[in-house]
Amino acid sequence: MSSAEVAVQVFKEIETEDFRILNIIEAGMSKHEFVPKDQIQKHSKLPMDRIDFTLGKLNKLGLTYRTKETYNGHTLNYAGYDCLAINALVKADVIVSFGQSLGVGKEADVFDALSPSGRRIAVKFHRLGRISFRQTRRTRGYTREHSTWLFQSHVAAEKEFQAMKLAYENGVSVPEPISQNRHVVAMGMIEGAQLSKYKDIGKPEKVLKEILRNLRKAYLKAHLIHADISEYNIILQPDGHVLIIDWPQAVKTDHANATELLERDIKNVLTYFNRKFNIELAAKEACDYITGKTRSLAF
Ligand SMILES: Nc1ncnc2c1ncn2[C@@H]1O[C@H](COP(=O)(O)OP(=O)(O)OP(=O)(O)O)[C@@H](O)[C@H]1O
Ligand SMILES: [Mg+2]
Structure with a gap:
């Protein structure tokens, strides 16, 4: 017990x-x-x-x-x-x-x-x-x-x-x-399961874009880097939308290791989508999008 x-x-x-x-x-x-x-x-x-x-x-x-x-x-x-x-x-x-x-x-x-x-x-x-x-x-x-x-x-x-x-x-998108x-x-109850649990997620490009859009919002508006993003801390809800959970290690964007932590988060997500769904996106492009250097993703 x-x-x-x-x-x-x-x-x-x-x-x-x-x-x-x-x-x-x-x-x-x-x-x-x-x-x-x-x-x-x-x-x-x-x-x-x-x-x-x-x-x-x-x-x-x-x-x-x-x-x-x-x-x-x-x-x-x-x-x-x-x-x-x-x-x-x-x-x-x-x-x-x-x-x-x-x-x-x-x-x-x-x-x-x-x-x-x-x-x-x-x-x-x-x-x-x-x-x-x-x-x-x-x-x-x-x-x-x-x-x-x-x-x-x-x-x-x-x-x-x-x-x-x-x-x-x-x-x-968080609980x-x-x-x-x-x-x-104590937080809102969520439905759905960790991304890692799904074999088929419909349109993976759409899911990836939504994840990156949320990381961008976290970065540009909340000034936060999650710092532990992986397929285990992304929930895919029954309606197809994502939720990002598990935030105790998040850091502010002016943290001394901010760049490395953001790059690691991005790498975790991109590696997963590449390995599992064969999607190719350069880390640099995702990083520029999240940090506001560019306004949209090309893919
Ligand atoms: N708001 C919630 N509603 C429903 N289930 C949740 C919620 N938050 C977390 N869970 C469930 O608990 C699991 C662990 O939560 P979380 O990732 O926040 O903690 P953790 O520190 O990573 O714990 P672990 O060591 O188990 O990975 C999630 O994968 C999910 O299944
Ligand atoms: Mg977790």
């Missing part, structure tokens, strides 16, 4: 006092690898027996990890961090319930959820370092690295949300960004 599945499953069992303790552990993690129990007590102002009870419960639910033997130090697992973000999104009236998992990947889990008005939305949990985290835990137990990964995932979600908002406001909390981004 993924940690988001754990979080979604146990979420209803978590009470106000449990959230209070989870929040205190989260705050303490900026200073401590394992937040000591006396710190938790100091901030919660609850009697020690209640704290012991709650810490035991949170650990049993898989939301926290505690130091062996004395159980004195506590740290959040991804599932605990997930619960804090879910709780904030519920309180902010963004989501009321979760549906099924839409995809568990290397660096993100995406879930289907319902908004208070009954709209289906997608909720993406960033999971940086998940794989290396599992490996270090196996060999070295929990390390400082762990809390750094939670923090990095938070940063990734913030960056993705900001980039998607900019792109969306400037008419780039509608709805809300963000901690390492989680």
Whole structure:
């Protein structure tokens, strides 16, 4: 079970006092690898027996990890961090319930959820370092690295949300960004599948042109370079139009490596269309079009 599945499953069992303790552990993690129990007590102002009870419960639910033997130090697992973000999104009236998992990947889990008005939305949990985290835990137990990964995932979600908002406001075809909390981004649900999944896409020239038109809009209007474009981050919708997803690594066009990143994005797209659909377009021509040096594509 993924940690988001754990979080979604146990979420209803978590009470106000449990959230209070989870929040205190989260705050303490900026200073401590394992937040000591006396710190938790100091901030919660609850009697020690209640704290012991709650810490035991949170650990049993898989939301926290505690130091062996004395159980004195506590740290959040991804599932605990997930619960804090879910709780904030519920309180902010963004989501009321979760549906099924839409995809568990290397660096993100995406879930289907319902908004208070009954709209289906997608909720993406960033999971940086998940794989290396599992490996270090196996060999070295929990390390400082762990809390750094939670923090990095938070940063990734913030960056993705900001980039998607900019792109969306400037008419780039992306899922509608709805809300963000901690390492989680809520966005409009999309239909269709990754470009990589299709054998036949009808008129590939038209699809390629639409992708490049979106990269041009992102560049000229939102001043953004996606920086991770591939057939896996382009969705082809049932109506034949494309959507560009997965924006945490996007950079501004004045970034020091902007040119290289844009050239790499272009190469990824052109290589794919060349290999799969036999379309030839020079990278230079695509680049001039995207950066506004030319106004249209010749093919
Ligand atoms: N808004 C959405 N609506 C529906 N499904 C989505 C949405 N966003 C993402 N997905 C699904 O989740 C998958 C992973 O999303 P995304 O590419 O944003 O994350 P990622 O960091 O690349 O994760 P992974 O490591 O799995 O590739 C997508 O390929 C898609 O199937
Ligand atoms: Mg992706």
